[in-house]
Amino acid sequence: MLPVVALVGRPNVGKSTLFNALTRSRDALVADMPGVTRDRHYGVCRTGERPFVVVDTGGLSGVEEGLDALTAQQVRLAIDEAQVLVFVVDARDGLLPQDRAILDDLRRSGKPIIAAVNKTDGLDLQNAMAEFSVFGLSSTLPLSAAHNRGTPELVAAVLPML
Ligand code: GDP
Ligand code: MG
Numbered sequence: 001m002l003p004v005v006a007l008v009g010r011p012n013v014g015k016s017t018l019f020n021a022l023t024r025s026r027d028a029l030v031a032d033m034p035g036v037t038r039d040r041h042y043g044v045c046r047t048g049e050r051p052f053v054v055v056d057t058g059g060l061s062g063v064e065e066g067l068d069a070l071t072a073q074q075v076r077l078a079i080d081e082a083q084v085l086v087f088v089v090d091a092r093d094g095l096l097p098q099d100r101a102i103l104d105d106l107r108r109s110g111k112p113i114i115a116a117v118n119k120t121d122g123l124d125l126q127n128a129m130a131e132f133s134v135f136g137l138s139s140t141l142p143l144s145a146a147h148n149r150g151t152p153e154l155v156a157a158v159l160p161m162l
Helices: 015-023 066-081 097-108 125-135 151-161
Strands: 004-008 041-045 052-056 084-090 113-118 140-142
Touching: 004 015, 004 066, 015 041, 015 052, 015 084, 015 113, 015 151, 084 097, 084 151, 097 113, 113 125, 113 151, 125 140, 140 151
Parallel strands: 004 052, 004 084, 084 113, 113 140
Antiparallel strands: 041 052
């Protein structure tokens, strides 16, 4: 069985766009409407030295009611089956309280976490990355999933953790 990597984070940070970039498919639903991926979605990333399964998840909003509760449950399942968690945040929004809440959740799993700071296109990289250093994660990488920038580096960071 191939190892599994889960993409988790708030709605609209670019998880499905990253999924598409990693799996080179247009299968994942990308939309301007937050939270459109209500279910888990699987693909295989073959761009690195070894293939791995990528799981796209609906956004963890921190509010676990109604549909959000269903999504949160799907995210929990994805976290359970993953060996590595890619925590996606939005450089344009900056660090939000929900991000901290989600990271606390992810840390409880005890699994290795890589932070992917997405939407850095057009931003000053050093500025964009600075506020996310408070995560204290050994791996916090800049990304522009929409422009396929930073994805090879992300794959290179994921592979040794699998
Ligand atoms: P998800 O809800 O986390 O799955 O986010 P989506 O992948 O659906 O993306 C949400 C929105 O952010 C869409 O309008 C994307 O086009 C946009 N987006 C995703 N990645 C990037 C990026 O790297 N740069 C910019 N500027 N926009 C992005
Ligand atoms: Mg999505």
